[in-house]
Amino acid sequence: MTDRATEVPVEGMIGASEEILVVGGGIAGITAALEAAEAGARVYLVEKNAHLGGRVAQLARYFPKLCPPNCGLEINFQRLRDNPDIRFFTMSEVEQVEGGRGRYRVKIRRQPRYVNDRCTSCGECVPVCPVERPDPFDYGMSTTKAISLSHEMAFPMKHAIDGATCLFEECGKCVAACPYDAIDLRAQPETIELEVGAIIVATGWQPYDARAITNLAFEHHPDVITNVMFERMLADNGPTQGRLLRPSDGSPVDSVAFVQCAGSRDRLHLAYCSGICCLASLKEAQLLLERNPQAQAHIFYIDLRTPGTYEAYAAKVLAQPNIRAVKGKVADILPDADGDRLVVVADDMVGGAMSRTSVDLVVLATGMVPSRDGEGVAGALGRDADGFLAEGGDGSGIFAAGCARAPVDVATAALDGTAAAMRALNTVRRAVAST
Numbered sequence: 001m002t003d004r005a006t007e008v009p010v011e012g013m014i015g016a017s018e019e020i021l022v023v024g025g026g027i028a029g030i031t032a033a034l035e036a037a038e039a040g041a042r043v044y045l046v047e048k049n050a051h052l053g054g055r056v057a058q059l060a061r062y063f064p065k066l067c068p069p070n071c072g073l074e075i076n077f078q079r080l081r082d083n084p085d086i087r088f089f090t091m092s093e094v095e096q097v098e099g100g101r102g103r104y105r106v107k108i109r110r111q112p113r114y115v116n117d118r119c120t121s122c123g124e125c126v127p128v129c130p131v132e133r134p135d136p137f138d139y140g141m142s143t144t145k146a147i148s149l150s151h152e153m154a155f156p157m158k159h160a161i162d163g164a165t166c167l168f169e170e171c172g173k174c175v176a177a178c179p180y181d182a183i184d185l186r187a188q189p190e191t192i193e194l195e196v197g198a199i200i201v202a203t204g205w206q207p208y209d210a211r212a213i214t215n216l217a218f219e220h221h222p223d224v225i226t227n228v229m230f231e232r233m234l235a236d237n238g239p240t241q242g243r244l245l246r247p248s249d250g251s252p253v254d255s256v257a258f259v260q261c262a263g264s265r266d267r268l269h270l271a272y273c274s275g276i277c278c279l280a281s282l283k284e285a286q287l288l289l290e291r292n293p294q295a296q297a298h299i300f301y302i303d304l305r306t307p308g309t310y311e312a313y314a315a316k317v318l319a320q321p322n323i324r325a326v327k328g329k330v331a332d333i334l335p336d337a338d339g340d341r342l343v344v345v346a347d348d349m350v351g352g353a354m355s356r357t358s359v360d361l362v363v364l365a366t367g368m369v370p371s372r373d374g375e376g377v378a379g380a381l382g383r384d385a386d387g388f389l390a391e392g393g394d395g396s397g398i399f400a401a402g403c404a405r406a407p408v409d410v411a412t413a414a415l416d417g418t419a420a421a422m423r424a425l426n427t428v429r430r431a432v433a434s435t
């Protein structure tokens, strides 16, 4: 991003545009794009990654119904396939925004995928690729090749080459292996210019960096992981194909401590509550018991926050005998005497003493931080004290939706996307009507 959105009219700009730009192809952005297009607008959807779906695609299952994420996403991908009024650009980011409400001119920078539409995702290119790199889809818990498909239900169903690690012409083995002539290692970045009347920013969230929480041993013990990593471990398409194995030695996981508010509601880290982590840990404890009915889950919390209709879900999970909830803040995580297991030291506020619990694995329930990518397009909105974008509605014709605006669950992110779509439609129609 190089430029901030302004209200200044652009020289040479054509008239008001009825088209809408959505930045971010997670559940909020996809929903916004679909709702706006199904109500009659032409929509551009811009996603920086090679595939759409955002962080929902990385979840094992999602509460409260525990559906696999690909169920919900696939319905939306089908709506995208069916809708000629949505054009989407993957591996793309907004580079420049000029203009004002009703008449923005936007430059999109699209990085080369090096794989064209002839790709059938047959996968012949993958085994011949000599480059192994940490897989960002598995939060680095596994490796993938320089040419890859992020997961088996990825959309678009086309491989992509990671330009940062590919050996290009020095290697070229994927080009020779591809039966469809679908790989072009000489592809170049492109700049695409669009004129749109309104912009929806749905750039989502990132996990809080657990390395910053120095008393919780994340950097010192491989069996201390974060909630997003545990989601991948629980996922059938994750690094262990859903088997619960300790990262340190591959032995089975029979007990897990969930440390709530890891860095959250703490002025040294995140002052706010993400509102999701308690539900995520309850879901993960439930999935742990599904995988291993003998396992023990210990949830260390300050307050269990499961608002509204989620209260009933939380009560059902907590009623299971193998799930123990301890009201108390975790002070320390240490290796036990023989260095094999981990001891969680917590202030048990009900029992009135420090408790020590030995477990195989510790899961830090880290919070959700607003994505900081895309500052240029978001600039007009401003951020709150926690870094989330203001909703919009200030007359700029730019609106925020989903976790870019606040840490929310999938249902709320989708509703938020719909609301932003309606506001954006209103903006472009008024702008066109007034010319």
Ligand SMILES: Cc1cc2nc3c(=O)[nH]c(=O)nc-3n(C[C@H](O)[C@H](O)[C@H](O)COP(=O)(O)OP(=O)(O)OC[C@H]3O[C@@H](n4cnc5c(N)ncnc54)[C@H](O)[C@@H]3O)c2cc1C
Binding pocket: 023, 024, 025, 026, 027, 028, 029, 046, 047, 048, 049, 052, 053, 054, 055, 056, 059, 061, 062, 063, 064, 092, 093, 094, 202, 203, 204, 205, 206, 227, 228, 231, 276, 280, 283, 366, 367, 368, 371, 373, 374, 375, 401, 402, 403, 404, 408, 409, 410, 411, 413
């Ligand atoms: C551990 C954990 C478990 C969870 N489990 C559940 C659950 O079971 N049920 C539930 O309802 N919710 C759950 N959630 C919350 C859920 O992940 C969010 O509600 C959801 O991801 C919000 O979607 P979004 O589209 O707002 O953001 P995201 O999913 O973050 O999508 C944003 C998209 O924007 C893209 N992007 C970012 N910056 C740019 C840019 N500059 N240009 C272009 N594209 C960009 C990203 O690549 C991404 O694709 C969980 C959260 C956590 C932390």
